[in-house]
Amino acid sequence: MTTCYKLTNQNNTTYNNCLWGEDVTHETNGIGGLCGPGWLHAYQHPLIAVFLNPIHADINNPKLWECIGDGKYRYDNGLKCGFTKLTTIRELPLPEVTTEQRVAFGILCAKEVCKDTEWTVWADNWLSGTDRTSETAWAAADVADLVARTAQAASTAAWAAYWAADYAVGAADAVVWAAVDAARAAALAADRADYKATDIDLVSLAQKAMKY
Secondary structure, three states, X not given: OEEEEEEEOOOOEEHHHEEOOOOEEEEOOOOOOOOOOOOEEEEOOHHHHHHHHHHOOOOXXXXXXXXXXXXXXXXXXXXOEEEEEEEEEEEEOOOOOOHHHHHHHHHHHHHOOOOOHHHHHHHHHHHHXXXXXXXXXXXXXXXXXXXXXXXXXXXHHHHHHHHHHHHOOOOHHHHHHHHHHHHHHHHHXXXXXXXXXXXXXXXXXXHHHOOO
């Protein structure tokens, strides 16, 4: 049995009106891919649930539940996990995440896989608050274009972090996607031998992002 976390809407339901609540259990068969009906989805940490909600269930004004996962288990490089048996135990306070923290999460994840020196200087300057202008973000985009010629994972990370910084100027919704894309890039890169990134810890990066 594994402690995990799940988001529902305010009616305690998820996809297909699946109803959850205190001590509610559902079971499935474990057939097919993790995104299919054979698995019950959850997250390893509340912050990961909040940061990645927009690209998964995209629940507006979600509730957060502490869960117990059991049965067969599948794992998606830190992005989400799946069980064949899942019980929602109790509702928890939903972490409040600012736009700045979403941007920081995206950049921190991207830094795990994008090691270009010029791009890293820009990322570090954004994180330190030294320079968060869209002008330097455009310069980072030029670097990302060069990185794109060498490795897809690094390209995805660089572009995601670029958009994160650029959108920090205004479009909050797009910042969410930028952060999620960067996290996905980091997770995908975890399996790439050329990046030696087999131990990317998205939970630690999320916790670090909350300090911004």
